[in-house]
Amino acid sequence: MDEAFDVAIVGAGPAxxxxxxxxxxxxxxxxxxxxGEYSGAKNISGGVLYGHDLARVLPDYERRNFPIERNIVESxxxxxxxxxxxxxxxxxxxxxxxxxxxxxxxxxxxFDRWFSEQARGKGALVVCGTVVTDLLRDPNHRVxxxxxxRSDGELQAKVVLLADGINSPLAAKTGFRPEPKPHQVxxxxxxxxxxxxxxxxxxxxxxxxxxxxxxxxxxxxxxxxGVAVIYTNRKSLSLCIGANLSALSKQKVRPYEMMESFxxxxxxxxxxxxxxxxEYMAHWLxxxxxxxxxxxxxxxxxxxxxxxxxxxxxHREGSNLAxxxxxxxxxxxxxxxxxxxxxRHGLKGYISRLQNxxxxxxxxxxxxxxxxxxxxxxxxTTLPRWTQLAAREMLTVNGVPKKEKQRVIWRExxxxxxxxxxxxxxxxGWRSVR
Amino acid sequence: xxMKVEDKLFLDRFRVDEESHLRIxxxxxxxxxxxxxxxxxICPANVYRLEKDRISVAYEGCLECGSCRIGxxxxxxxxxxxxxxxxxxxxxx
Numbered sequence: 001m002d003e004a005f006d007v008a009i010v011g012a013g014p015a016x017x018x019x020x021x022x023x024x025x026x027x028x029x030x031x032x033x034x035x036g037e038y039s040g041a042k043n044i045s046g047g048v049l050y051g052h053d054l055a056r057v058l059p060d061y062e063r064r065n066f067p068i069e070r071n072i073v074e075s076x077x078x079x080x081x082x083x084x085x086x087x088x089x090x091x092x093x094x095x096x097x098x099x100x101x102x103x104x105x106x107x108x109x110x111f112d113r114w115f116s117e118q119a120r121g122k123g124a125l126v127v128c129g130t131v132v133t134d135l136l137r138d139p140n141h142r143v144x145x146x147x148x149x150r151s152d153g154e155l156q157a158k159v160v161l162l163a164d165g166i167n168s169p170l171a172a173k174t175g176f177r178p179e180p181k182p183h184q185v186x187x188x189x190x191x192x193x194x195x196x197x198x199x200x201x202x203x204x205x206x207x208x209x210x211x212x213x214x215x216x217x218x219x220x221x222x223x224x225x226g227v228a229v230i231y232t233n234r235k236s237l238s239l240c241i242g243a244n245l246s247a248l249s250k251q252k253v254r255p256y257e258m259m260e261s262f263x264x265x266x267x268x269x270x271x272x273x274x275x276x277x278x279e280y281m282a283h284w285l286x287x288x289x290x291x292x293x294x295x296x297x298x299x300x301x302x303x304x305x306x307x308x309x310x311x312x313x314x315h316r317e318g319s320n321l322a323x324x325x326x327x328x329x330x331x332x333x334x335x336x337x338x339x340x341x342x343x344r345h346g347l348k349g350y351i352s353r354l355q356n357x358x359x360x361x362x363x364x365x366x367x368x369x370x371x372x373x374x375x376x377x378x379x380x381t382t383l384p385r386w387t388q389l390a391a392r393e394m395l396t397v398n399g400v401p402k403k404e405k406q407r408v409i410w411r412e413x414x415x416x417x418x419x420x421x422x423x424x425x426x427x428x429g430w431r432s433v434r
Numbered sequence: 435x436x437m438k439v440e441d442k443l444f445l446d447r448f449r450v451d452e453e454s455h456l457r458i459x460x461x462x463x464x465x466x467x468x469x470x471x472x473x474x475x476i477c478p479a480n481v482y483r484l485e486k487d488r489i490s491v492a493y494e495g496c497l498e499c500g501s502c503r504i505g506x507x508x509x510x511x512x513x514x515x516x517x518x519x520x521x522x523x524x525x526x527x
Binding site for chain 2: 279
């Protein structure tokens with residue numbers, strides 16, 4: 001492989017492949033190096049993707065037989081206590097008609113494989129089964145290529161795009177991005193549970209091809225700051241649950257046991273009843289937010305996607321940020337190629353594009369969100385318990401006057417928390433999302 | 435009925451390399467200076483297990499999340515990706 005490329009991309013996920021598509025279609029000699037047996041072999045997301053960002057890379061993706069599972073027409077939010085929970089949902093026909101593919105569920109093993117075929121079709125070389133173990137530098141410390149675990153494994157490139165995901169020993173080794181601290185990532189695990197198409201349609205009250213997402217908070221993460229989700233695929237459900245890694249460590253919770261209790265929750269059990277588990281996976285979510293983003297551009301290199309900590313936690317958006325940051329990286333590389341300047345200065349179009357887009361604007365908006373969840377454990381402990389009590393009181397018909405029930409609820413509230421700390425929660429919460 | 439982690443891992447497809455990609459750097463440190471031993475809990479694949487005189491590493495079922503590497507309070511785990519094409523391969527993802 002002692003060959004020279006214009007661009008070497010590390011990682012064939014949505015960030016790397018978006019960049020590869022854009023570069024290859026402009027005739028740039030591009031190689032993508034993927035450590036998995038095939039693109040997607042190592043990749044996971046909760047399981048939804050976004051048409052808007054994909055269309056900006058592949059405008060005709062809908063005609064390219066893309067591997068969609070279900071088009072999401074309804075979003076639910078659950079706030080769960082031990083034995084019950086609140087549910088809020090919104091469904092709109094606009095997401096079934098005019099704004100179809102706004103959000104759709106996918107299996108990443110299939111989707112990323114399809115995506116890499118698109119990049120290949122445009123002329124990029126995608127090489128799987130290859131781990132990038134180091135970066136090559138010139139005496140001025142500029143990145144000039146990559147070293148791989150193949151025997152003939154060095155290759156030169158004018159620019160290297162690091163799109164190798166959140167868990168990147170390469171970034172840690174080379175110092176391009178500091179190793180995340182345990183509190184900066186959530187460890188999420190995922191189980192795929194197979195059902196029939198009809199079962200899913202009945203249980204979620206949707207038409208064939210349509211789907212639902214459920215985002216879940218509360219006691220399911222056993223007092224740790226975390227989330228769970230249930231997404232509908234064509235013939236399966238994706239169940240994910242995750243919590244901050246430092247909290248998992250501290251509380252000594254085994255993630256798979258947390259998943260099992262989640263599956264036994266009275267709101268979850270009826271949805272998965274009779275289903276067969278077919279796959280089990282684990283992955284980090286970047287939770288550091290805007291302030292954990294490393295320097296994304298330097299002499300001869302760029303960082304995109306999860307690898308650059310580009311993840312919007314409150315909106316569970318990551319794959320779209322990956323695709324768009326990959327596309328921006330490609331556009332900046334095209335400018336650098338035109339100028340023949342691959343220094344940090346020559347590549348800085350990447351940063352200005354990020355700054356002027358929804359990416360940095362959203363991440364800046366929510367920069368306090370991770371800290372908010374970490375410092376307000378009551379969201380996962382006392383608050384779900386109290387809201388359970390309140391709902392139970394008000395919904396139980398037992399001859400007790402409602403005024404008296406309100407007094408009981410209020411008394412409970414004050415024994416569990418103080419008005420002041422509750423106001424603090426509201427204030428911090430509002431500040432973290434405003 | 436609750437599903438065991440071994441049964442979950444049994445669902446996955448692994449191509450196992452002969453050599454481990456995970457290594458505890460100093461085994462004595464785990465027993466003498468690490469009372470909490472978080473690797474025994476946080477690993478979603480239960481790779482690390484406490485034996486009589488050491489912590490064993492069942493790297494074959496590793497899901498490659500990286501949690502042990504950064505979660506080890508002594509950074510006592512040498513962690514690299516399995517060789518290209520080896521390790522876990524997702525079917526659905």
